[in-house]
Amino acid sequence: MKKVITYGSFDLFHEGHYRLLKRAKALGDYLIVGVTTEHYDELRGKMNVVDSLMDRIENVRKTGFADEIIIEDHEGQKVEDIIKYGVDIFTVGSDWTGSFDFMKKYCEVVYLERTRDISSTMLRSKKYNIIRLGIIGTGRIAARMVPEVKYISGINVDAIYNPHIESAKRFAEQFEINRYMDDLEELYQEIDAVYVASPHQTHYEYIKTAIGHHKHVLCEKPMVLKKWQAEKLFQMAEDNKVILMEAIKTAYCPGFNQLLSIVRSGAIGNVCDVEACFTKLESPLSRELTDISYGGSFTELGSYTMLPILKVLGENYREVEFKSQRAENGLDIYTKAYFTYDNGFGTAKNGLGVKSEGQLIISGTKGYIVVDAPWWKTTSFEVCYEDQSQNEKYFSKFLNDGLRYEIGDFVSGINGFGEKLLKLTKGESIALAEVMEKFLWGRKDRTSSR
Ligand code: CTP
Secondary structure, three states: OOEEEEEEOOOOOOHHHHHHHHHHHHOOOEEEEEEEOHHHHHHOOOOOOOOOHHHHHHHHHHOOOOOEEEEEOOOOHHHHHHHHHOOOEEEEEHHHOOOOHHHHHOOEEEEEOOOOOOOHHHHHHHHOOOEEEEEEOOOHHHHHHHHHHOOOOOEEEEEEEOOOHHHHHHHHHHHOOOEEEOOHHHHHHHOOEEEEOOOHHHHHHHHHHHHHOOOEEEEEOOOOOOHHHHHHHHHHHHHOOOOEEEEOHHHHOHHHHHHHHHHHOOOOOOEEEEEEEEEOOOOOOOHHHHOOOOOOHHHHHHHHHHHHHHHHHOOOOOEEEEEEEEOOOOOEEEEEEEEEEOOEEEEEEEEOOOOOOOOEEEEEOOOEEEEOOOHHHOOEEEEEOOOHHHOEEEEOOOOOOOHHHHHHHHHHHHOOOOHHHOOOOHHHHHHHHHHHHHHHHHHOOOOOOO
């Protein structure tokens, strides 16, 4: 019996897929089809697959060509499968010609002529209009966002806004953006969605006006600094049927989500403690260390360190207490936030003038997880047990700046799939705003100009 194997995402199943499977089956007697998981697709940079894994498997099954369907979830699996299933022929479309020649060591490799003028990418962009994105703010993070948007299909940066027109113009020229403006009404005429990357304290008003104009919003962290503001904005977003998403990149990246799945699986038992640390050395003259009202280590970095605490231990902490080391102007250069839960503790450590290991440790009743620094760009972590021989290390990709993951989810949310599955929930964003509010309230009257 001649065994044939082929692989693909098979998203928005189309004629090209059908013809490929038909010819693959005709190459032998028994056809195995490997369908990729979302996680694996994300790792290899395909971030907006529309159909769920179950739907994609079902569509392959319905063709009647596959004798067996398997799931492809990691790099290197193809060779493993060929050996495991005793495969004679490996086949894929001609868009891959040459890429799999190294497998000739294990079996015959056949590249089948690709069907012209059809692909999942093409169908995705036909099905959904290209989202026109406007950016509010022209600072460092906005500059890092523009190149990352290019990796996600279905969205394009169309306009840039800054209240100082010269800054908007400079940014537009640097990044070849068609439109720039200093008038918000004009911006909202041009776009479908907005990325808010302005100073923290301006977020609330920008988000409010954007949602008022029925625009979807992706906003930099911390989204807002008061609980009522977060509650009000999410209510407005719901009423106006738009997506509101807080841009904490770690929340959307594959490695961090894999880590959360392992915690949820019970592998380390009941979690009793989460410790997260994020420090950066900034110049004392930087905005972060001189903006008396909104600067300091916790407002800058606390969104990151609170993320795993809220994700793992939940939004319903019993109390939170802050301890800070301050600079002369009263701004915190180092802050530890202690969360107490009914069944555990969380510690968020942040420094802007203090440097430490950027580690995350999650401790449970059966074992613990250590995420290597920098944990917020999760690329590797180890699940550890009393019996060290049981320890297991996991690796994941974190591409470039990692901002593409949050944009991918933003696009999915806008297009109406994955909306309920947003990786950072409304409740979590509201809890983050509440902690920021408590922190700033405790700090008031302690900061002053030099
Ligand atoms: N394929 C084909 N003809 C097409 C499209 C795909 O023969 N017009 C083949 C691919 O070469 C691959 C298989 O179908 O062997 C599954 O491909 P997949 O990547 O799922 O489909 P694409 O439409 O190429 O997806 P995308 O646009 O997301 O890359």
